[in-house]
Amino acid sequence: MPTSITYKYYMPTRVIVGKNCIIANSDIFKPLGKKALIVTGAQSAKRNGSEKDVTTALKAVGIDYLVYDKIMSNPTISCAYEGAKLAKDNKVDFIVGIGGGSPMDAGKAIALLAAQDIPEENLFSGQYENKVMPMVLVPTTAGTGSEVTQYSILTNDKAQTKTSIAADLLFPTVAFLDATYTEDLPLVTTINTAIDALSHAIEGMLSVRASTISDSLASESIRLIMDCVPDMLQAIKLEAEGRFRPEKREQLLEASCMAGMVIAQAGTTVVHSMGYSLTYFKDIDHGRTNGLLLGEYLRLVEKTQPNLTRRILKAMDLSDVDSFQELMNGLLGRREEVSSEEISQYSKITMRAKNIANCIVKPTEEDVREMFERSCMNDV
Amino acid sequence: MPTSITYKYYMPTRVIVGKNCIIANSDIFKPLGKKALIVTGAQSAKRNGSEKDVTTALKAVGIDYLVYDKIMSNPTISCAYEGAKLAKDNKVDFIVGIGGGSPMDAGKAIALLAAQDIPEENLFSGQYENKVMPMVLVPTTAGTGSEVTQYSILTNDKAQTKTSIAADLLFPTVAFLDATYTEDLPLVTTINTAIDALSHAIEGMLSVRASTISDSLASESIRLIMDCVPDMLQAIKLEAEGRFRPEKREQLLEASCMAGMVIAQAGTTVVHSMGYSLTYFKDIDHGRTNGLLLGEYLRLVEKTQPNLTRRILKAMDLSDVDSFQELMNGLLGRREEVSSEEISQYSKITMRAKNIANCIVKPTEEDVREMFERSCMNDV
Numbered sequence: 001m002p003t004s005i006t007y008k009y010y011m012p013t014r015v016i017v018g019k020n021c022i023i024a025n026s027d028i029f030k031p032l033g034k035k036a037l038i039v040t041g042a043q044s045a046k047r048n049g050s051e052k053d054v055t056t057a058l059k060a061v062g063i064d065y066l067v068y069d070k071i072m073s074n075p076t077i078s079c080a081y082e083g084a085k086l087a088k089d090n091k092v093d094f095i096v097g098i099g100g101g102s103p104m105d106a107g108k109a110i111a112l113l114a115a116q117d118i119p120e121e122n123l124f125s126g127q128y129e130n131k132v133m134p135m136v137l138v139p140t141t142a143g144t145g146s147e148v149t150q151y152s153i154l155t156n157d158k159a160q161t162k163t164s165i166a167a168d169l170l171f172p173t174v175a176f177l178d179a180t181y182t183e184d185l186p187l188v189t190t191i192n193t194a195i196d197a198l199s200h201a202i203e204g205m206l207s208v209r210a211s212t213i214s215d216s217l218a219s220e221s222i223r224l225i226m227d228c229v230p231d232m233l234q235a236i237k238l239e240a241e242g243r244f245r246p247e248k249r250e251q252l253l254e255a256s257c258m259a260g261m262v263i264a265q266a267g268t269t270v271v272h273s274m275g276y277s278l279t280y281f282k283d284i285d286h287g288r289t290n291g292l293l294l295g296e297y298l299r300l301v302e303k304t305q306p307n308l309t310r311r312i313l314k315a316m317d318l319s320d321v322d323s324f325q326e327l328m329n330g331l332l333g334r335r336e337e338v339s340s341e342e343i344s345q346y347s348k349i350t351m352r353a354k355n356i357a358n359c360i361v362k363p364t365e366e367d368v369r370e371m372f373e374r375s376c377m378n379d380v
Numbered sequence: 381m382p383t384s385i386t387y388k389y390y391m392p393t394r395v396i397v398g399k400n401c402i403i404a405n406s407d408i409f410k411p412l413g414k415k416a417l418i419v420t421g422a423q424s425a426k427r428n429g430s431e432k433d434v435t436t437a438l439k440a441v442g443i444d445y446l447v448y449d450k451i452m453s454n455p456t457i458s459c460a461y462e463g464a465k466l467a468k469d470n471k472v473d474f475i476v477g478i479g480g481g482s483p484m485d486a487g488k489a490i491a492l493l494a495a496q497d498i499p500e501e502n503l504f505s506g507q508y509e510n511k512v513m514p515m516v517l518v519p520t521t522a523g524t525g526s527e528v529t530q531y532s533i534l535t536n537d538k539a540q541t542k543t544s545i546a547a548d549l550l551f552p553t554v555a556f557l558d559a560t561y562t563e564d565l566p567l568v569t570t571i572n573t574a575i576d577a578l579s580h581a582i583e584g585m586l587s588v589r590a591s592t593i594s595d596s597l598a599s600e601s602i603r604l605i606m607d608c609v610p611d612m613l614q615a616i617k618l619e620a621e622g623r624f625r626p627e628k629r630e631q632l633l634e635a636s637c638m639a640g641m642v643i644a645q646a647g648t649t650v651v652h653s654m655g656y657s658l659t660y661f662k663d664i665d666h667g668r669t670n671g672l673l674l675g676e677y678l679r680l681v682e683k684t685q686p687n688l689t690r691r692i693l694k695a696m697d698l699s700d701v702d703s704f705q706e707l708m709n710g711l712l713g714r715r716e717e718v719s720s721e722e723i724s725q726y727s728k729i730t731m732r733a734k735n736i737a738n739c740i741v742k743p744t745e746e747d748v749r750e751m752f753e754r755s756c757m758n759d760v
Contacts, residue, residue: 005397005398005630005634006397006398006399006401007397007398008394008396009394009395009397010394011391011392012392012394014388014389014390014392015388015389015390015593016388017385017386017388017389017591018386018387019386021386211397212600212604212634212638213395213597213600213634213638213641215600216596216597216599216600216638217593217597219600220593220595220596220599224592250385254385254592254593258592258593258596261593
């Protein structure tokens with residue numbers, strides 16, 4: 001019996017997609033202010049041409065800028081405060097975040113912290129004034145979807161995990177999607193980020209907040225990513241760097257954006273919470289952690305929600321969870337070792353995460369432990 | 381060969397879906413101001429409980445209001461100016477539009493005209509200042525999708541057709557979707573509005589601005605509507621008023637909203653332009669005109685874009701355009717008579733419409749004439 005529907009849809013970011021879209025739409029920067037802070041990593045935005053396109057567009061409309069290119073992988077809280085201080089000291093009006101999830105998430109946190117004083121102990125409280133700097137985001141990987149979400153995920157040493165700032169304020173003003181910047185990504189990054197996007201789409205469908213709208217975006221995102229998987233497996237086999245055809249790059253970038261729109265509505269699940277431990281303690285790439293863990297959560301869901309699992313598998317054109325695991329094994333290669341002691345520690349941390357409440361099937365600590373055990377190699 | 385993708389996605393309206401969602405979210409009105417103008421028709425909003433729920437919510441948060449309930453079907457330009465004068469004279473801060481497409485579109489035009497002075501000759505120019513009153517919209521039919529679009533469509537006597545104001549300013553602030561208000565709709569309204577929504581979804585896929593995102597929303601919207609069609613045909617057969625099960629009402633309302641999100645991105649096609657003549661001169665209901673005309677445009681598109689037509693038919697689970705026409709015949713009953721002279725006149729007017737440029741297959745005036753001839757009974 002279908003129950004009465006209740007949900008919200010909100011995603012106010014203006015998304016502009018296409019080759020050369022930044023330069024072609026430079027007027028869009030004009031109303032945002034007179035001075036920008038470009039937030040990015042040390043190298044990739046310079047290599048792939050994205051930073052150049054942004055600075056060209058800013059110059060074209062007479063906007064001054066400075067560059068903060070110190071964002072590391074899994075950015076820290078102090079990195080966000082440092083960037084915000086720079087923004088305030090230099091009186092910038094808006095933020096341009098360029099890169100993968102790390103610079104974009106850092107850029108979003110900086111936009112918040114530069115517009116209002118939030119002491120560190122309140123950073124994840126969700127209680128903020130209604131003030132933020134406008135943000136323009138330019139993804140240069142096809143995974144995070146951060147360009148269309150209200151989340152900024154930072155490394156939280158106090159909690160020994162990654163924690164998200166979640167607030168509608170953090171929806172970017174504009175997101176520019178130009179797949180040109182993703183063309184030179186190494187194969188392993190292409191695969192890990194694609195798995196991240198796939199996980200967003202699937203976890204969105206496994207969320208208590210899933211809706212008709214988010215599910216329709218999720219299904220199409222899954223279809224687009226799965227359509228690229230044969231190319232990835234082929235590239236692994238050939239030990240090629242996997243120069244995908246440009247239209248596949250576009251497809252992955254669209255899919256990751258749509259998956260971002262999904263988690264903006266539905267949020268993520270225990271898969272992300274568990275993965276944060278593997279990233280925090282073992283330095284395993286974020287997208288990869290989702291790929292390691294997702295199959296076992298699908299298996300847990302299948303026990304009580306077989307129809308939902310079937311619907312997700314059908315969107316992937318797979319017959320069962322085992323086939324999904326085989327596919328992941330092909331993409332991930334040898335899995336990392338994690339000891340029983342570590343698993344106990346990670347399981348405890350996982351159970352404290354906010355996303356547990358978001359899961360359509362709520363795992364117990366014992367479930368989490370088992371999922372870790374089955375997802376990683378372990379030396380019992 | 382796929383070409384490089386170029387498109388924009390923007391739909392900043394906050395959509396809140398569910399039974400009693402207005403009362404449950406009355407706080408949302410608070411930041412919008414101290415006084416509201418409720419824009420609605422003379423009767424239905426009173427009958428179906430929507431106006432009561434809005435006023436209850438406004439009172440709960442201490443907001444004053446007045447009611448402008450003079451909106452007729454296919455509202456005129458002067459009706460919009462009259463409402464705007466009322467809004468200004470009474471110093472209201474925001475607009476609440478309740479009803480089908482007519483009151484919602486009027487409400488949106490009033491929100492614009494109350495915030496800035498636009499002489500009538502510039503009303504459809506698209507050149508406006510960046511000022512508008514906040515709008516809250518409550519659809520009480522499941523068809524128009526106006527609650528999530530940037531369009532306000534008014535009867536334009538000078539051009540002898542309906543013309544749209546199109547501006548990002550017109551995206552509502554909030555849309556409340558509570559299917560309770562649609563439960564008492566007469567069968568013919570349920571059918572005509574469902575056909576309107578179906579046409580939005582399909583026309584969005586036939587637009588030069590169709591994108592992966594809009595197509596995924598369109599496909600799901602089509603699926604949801606088609607799932608309700610057997611109930612409609614059954615109700616016609618039984619001459620019942622077709623009290624649908626509530627979850628079907630919810631499904632239609634979600635589908636019409638998603639189809640609105642589609643045309644917000646992709647716009648409509650020649651089907652709408654042609655239909656406006658049938659409404660303007662023959663007083664045929666808007667949704668019904670789309671149902672009369674859509675099949676013949678699908679046939680025209682099929683000649684040069686067979687794959688696209690097949691994809692749309694597949695989303696409807698239909699094998700060919702003839703099956704679509706049969707289905708429409710079942711829903712529409714006897715078609716209206718239009719004379720050859722009238723068809724000549726309407727075809728000329730149609731060719732001046734903005735949406736012609738939006739069509740993936742651009743019809744000639746002769747194509748338009750033929751589509752009219754085949755879509756209506758005519759006394760050649």
